Amino acid sequence: MDRNIEYRNGQMTMESVTMRQIAAAVGTPCYVYSAAGMERAYRRLEAAVLASKIPTTICFAVKANPNLAVINLFSKLGSGADVVSGGELERALRAGIAAERIVFSGVGKTRAEIARALEVGIGQFNVESPSELAMINRLAAAVNLVAPVVFRVNPDVDAATHAKISTGKKDNKFGIAIDEIPSLWQLALKLPNVKLLGLAVHIGSQINELGPSRQAFIKMRELVLNLRSQGAVIERLDLGGGLAISYRGEKTVAPEDFIALISEVIGDLGCQLILEPGRYLVGDSGVLLTEVLYRKSQSGREFAIVDAAMNDLMRPALYGSYHHIVPVAEAADGAPLTPFDIVGPICESTDSFTSGRELPPLAEGDLLAFLDAGAYGASMSNGYNSRPLVPEVMVKGDRFDVIRPRIGAEEFYKFDKLCNEC
Numbered sequence: 001m002d003r004n005i006e007y008r009n010g011q012m013t014m015e016s017v018t019m020r021q022i023a024a025a026v027g028t029p030c031y032v033y034s035a036a037g038m039e040r041a042y043r044r045l046e047a048a049v050l051a052s053k054i055p056t057t058i059c060f061a062v063k064a065n066p067n068l069a070v071i072n073l074f075s076k077l078g079s080g081a082d083v084v085s086g087g088e089l090e091r092a093l094r095a096g097i098a099a100e101r102i103v104f105s106g107v108g109k110t111r112a113e114i115a116r117a118l119e120v121g122i123g124q125f126n127v128e129s130p131s132e133l134a135m136i137n138r139l140a141a142a143v144n145l146v147a148p149v150v151f152r153v154n155p156d157v158d159a160a161t162h163a164k165i166s167t168g169k170k171d172n173k174f175g176i177a178i179d180e181i182p183s184l185w186q187l188a189l190k191l192p193n194v195k196l197l198g199l200a201v202h203i204g205s206q207i208n209e210l211g212p213s214r215q216a217f218i219k220m221r222e223l224v225l226n227l228r229s230q231g232a233v234i235e236r237l238d239l240g241g242g243l244a245i246s247y248r249g250e251k252t253v254a255p256e257d258f259i260a261l262i263s264e265v266i267g268d269l270g271c272q273l274i275l276e277p278g279r280y281l282v283g284d285s286g287v288l289l290t291e292v293l294y295r296k297s298q299s300g301r302e303f304a305i306v307d308a309a310m311n312d313l314m315r316p317a318l319y320g321s322y323h324h325i326v327p328v329a330e331a332a333d334g335a336p337l338t339p340f341d342i343v344g345p346i347c348e349s350t351d352s353f354t355s356g357r358e359l360p361p362l363a364e365g366d367l368l369a370f371l372d373a374g375a376y377g378a379s380m381s382n383g384y385n386s387r388p389l390v391p392e393v394m395v396k397g398d399r400f401d402v403i404r405p406r407i408g409a410e411e412f413y414k415f416d417k418l419c420n421e422c
């Protein structure tokens with residue numbers, strides 16, 4: 001196991017802390033992250049960027065893992081942030097990221113969110129429609145500011161990833177159709193309270209091959225040249241996120257190859273770059289720990305019912321995603337493998353993490369780890385079935401800290417209130 005995890009003396013260990021220790025201290029289910037793993041991913045991408053000599057700002061896509069401790073870790077490494085809501089904006093600011101290093105993406109920014117972003121001096125709005133452009137101009141005029149904007153281009157490229165995380169086809173809701181950009185650019189030049197900095201593109205997540213990115217970047221290059229031939233000044237290109245991690249041993253795009261592609265296709269344009277990686281920076285540095293509550297055999301299937309559920313880790317239920325599931329105590333050499341269905345306690349048939357997965361013998365009380373759960377894990381967790389919100393732990397060397405406690409039902413229902421009119 002790469003990912004800063006290995007078996008030591010038969011116990012799964014992250015950096016120098018055993019998962020058994022954390023389960024005993026915090027309880028299960030819980031997320032556990034490796035600070036060293038996150039730092040290593042950032043440094044690797046940063047090194048590739050530096051080698052390219054193109055001035056680039058890495059903006060961590062907060063939605064992949066919005067815990068303040070995680071954002072703060074990237075902030076200390078020099079990262080900016082990509083946010084998609086007012087809530088993420090507040091988190092990024094609170095975690096120490098300067099407003100001018102924050103870019104605001106998203107297809108449906110509210111008036112309140114835009115006003116707040118203007119108030120704090122956000123670095124860039126990624127505009128996704130002519131209506132949004134008009135709204136930003138109006139709200140900026142009201143407070144006598146000039147909003148820095150780029151247009152998010154929909155390049156009509158198929159990212160060849162899961163349909164539910166593909167964002168760059170013309171029938172997706174994202175971005176502005178590439179053919180409409182030149183006329184919108186001319187229109188925007190007449191708006192006194194926006195400053196046009198450049199263009200953005202983001203075609204999807206978990207992109208496993210270079211081809212779709214190449215197509216998108218070539219289209220962006222042609223668009224830049226076309227706009228420049230009409231006198232446009234384009235200083236900035238935001239190339240989005242999408243770098244993949246390997247969930248089941250599949251080949252992924254190396255960050256070095258991704259940056260080499262960028263250099264090749266748009267390196268000569270003289271633009272500053274923004275990158276918005278999320279999953280790549282955090283995905284393989286996190287695990288979800290869970291305990292086997294019960295075993296049962298039913299109509300020829302072996303079930304292990306665990307204490308984690310689809311509300312804690314939604315990806316399998318939402319996208320049919322695969323996560324390696326491994327025992328925290330190393331299985332004996334030559335232990336027989338049996339196909340297991342690993343399911344959670346929630347009253348939904350989709351609350352199943354896997355079916356027929358070959359695993360060594362499992363017994364009640366055994367601890368399991370879902371690997372590669374650092375991205376879109378805790379960030380998508382919720383309190384369905386009035387289950388507590390799953391806690392999060394950060395490991396650093398031989399120490400660990402709880403970076404979000406288990407938030408229980410009473411903390412949720414204290415905001416409910418009996419209806420006075422009833």
Ligand SMILES: *Cc1c(COP(=O)(O)O)cnc(C)c1O
Nearest residue numbers: 061105205241242276277278279
């Ligand atoms: C989600 C998102 C990202 C991050 O995507 P990853 O696949 O996690 O790298 C970046 N930019 C935008 C606009 C996004 O919506």
